[in-house]
Amino acid sequence: MPTMREIRMAAVPAGLPQVADLTVVETPVPVPGPGEVLVRNRYFTVFAALRTLLGGVQGAPLPGLRPGDTLFGPAVGETVTGPRPGTLVRHMRGWREYALVPDAECDPIGDVLPDPIAHLAQGPTVYGALTRAAPVRPGDTVFVSGGAGAVGSMAGQLARLLGAARVVGSTGSAWKADRMTGLGYDAVVTRGAGPIAEQLAKAAPDGVDVFFDNVGGEELAAAIAAANRSARFALVGALSGQLAEHGTGTTAPAEIDSYQLILKQIAMTGYSAGGDTALRSEWDERFAQWSRAGRIEFPHVRVEGIEQAPAALRDVLTGRHFGAVVVALE
Ligand SMILES: NC(=O)c1ccc[n+]([C@@H]2O[C@H](COP(=O)([O-])OP(=O)(O)OC[C@H]3O[C@@H](n4cnc5c(N)ncnc54)[C@H](OP(=O)(O)O)[C@@H]3O)[C@@H](O)[C@H]2O)c1
Incomplete structure (x- = not known):
């Protein structure tokens, strides 16, 4: 049975999360059920708001986590199953090499932006x-x-x-x-x-x-x-x-x-943009124009390999990086 790696919460952090509060777990690649798509993740972001989610607190825009839960967050990957395998999609099930994503939460990114990674810009x-x-x-x-x-x-x-x-x-x-x-x-x-x-x-x-x-x-x-x-x-x-x-x-x-x-x-x-899809489309168009004209960049640090993600989170929280932090799984 093919396996993959994902990052789970090991313990509730005392204060700011440390590397030992997360664990890299090897697990079978999941099999999609009805209404689900298997996505091979290529990139996911490591972001500051995870600190609160790792505290298990509910009531934030994203659900809190408990020990044993797999972390999540913005990701870009390519579909393995579904009507058009190989389609690049954006979704919220990062922190794992393969994700089961409900059809409705798979957002095809198209080719409006020159680089798929740019879809992870805030x-x-x-x-x-x-x-x-x-x-x-x-x-x-x-x-x-x-x-x-x-x-x-x-x-x-x-x-x-x-x-x-x-x-x-x-x-x-x-x-x-x-x-x-x-x-x-x-x-x-x-x-x-x-x-x-x-x-x-x-x-x-x-x-x-x-x-x-x-x-x-x-x-x-x-x-x-x-x-x-x-x-x-x-x-x-x-x-x-x-x-x-x-x-x-x-x-x-x-x-x-x-x-x-x-x-x-x-x-x-x-302010929270939430799931405003019209706003996202408008942004994608303008971001693409400004990018092509060389008037904007996506400042980010690229971290190679899922095993580096726990340390990357610690580094985000302690101010070690400039811009966004993206884990690449290629
Ligand atoms: N409303 C929404 O829809 C929405 C969506 C996304 C994100 N957010 C929020 O937007 C904010 C920024 O998110 P982000 O992902 O871009 O985070 P971020 O700025 O990348 O967070 C990490 C940075 O925070 C700074 N920092 C560390 N400790 C700090 C402290 N005690 N006080 C102030 N700054 C500290 C450090 O930067 P320096 O080294 O420069 O200090 C560090 O590099 C977060 O509050 C996040 O929850 C809101």
Whole structure:
């Protein structure tokens, strides 16, 4: 019987997940039942939100995990069964070499993007936030907290393409600032290098019109202080809480000046792209055009082989990588 490998949760992490909290398991390649397709995975992403899911907490957009469960997340693979074997599809059953995917959850990626791996970019979330929740207008100053991560590295580029005049990002890793500037950020503020509010006031001397928040906490408070009248805030992530060393990563307390929200008439929206398929198609088309014109890239680190995935998760959570992290199974 042919076998495959997958990554399962071994234990509930105490604090941030460690490599030993995950295990590589050899198991038979599954046989599809009615309404299922067998997919040979080629790529899957290693992403920060897994920290919360590994804590087993329910109520997040994705279900929590228990010991023995196989991890999951965005993946691209090719169908082995179904009407057209060899079709490249996107789905949510990463972290395994072969996946059984319900027909309805198999999303053929077509050939609109030059590289299948680009379908793992966090584009729809970023595009939806900056066109729907907190629309960027020509001439705006945009602040992206967590600007070097999988989401943030796309958000900084997209803000510019949508017409921002100045784009400021934040990071907690000083070495990432140069990479961010190379990606188009005009200025970078660094957690741990002094109060964020003071750094942001210098980095955005004309104030902030749009805030794309991946972090919360001190960065949210600083963005409110720097905001211009009628600023738009899209709250997409809360890494300051999600990646806190202790606890479950499910709260992100922040002390903010709510009076300023009123005085400045700031519109603050929690945003999730969810399964908005129209948004995804719109993004794919625009991403393809911008990619062909050399105006956007998908910053990512490629990790070879499923056995490297547990260490890759630890590295994502400790800030070792720039952009997205993709495990390649070719
Ligand atoms: N709403 C939605 O639909 C949606 C969809 C996808 C993702 N998200 C959320 O978007 C956010 C970003 O996701 P991502 O996958 O791009 O994550 P990410 O930014 O790649 O996460 C890893 C990075 O977080 C930073 N970090 C580590 N510890 C931190 C701390 N204590 N405080 C602040 N930052 C810390 C590090 O970057 P530095 O070295 O630069 O500090 C690290 O490289 C997450 O909150 C995620 O849950 C939301």
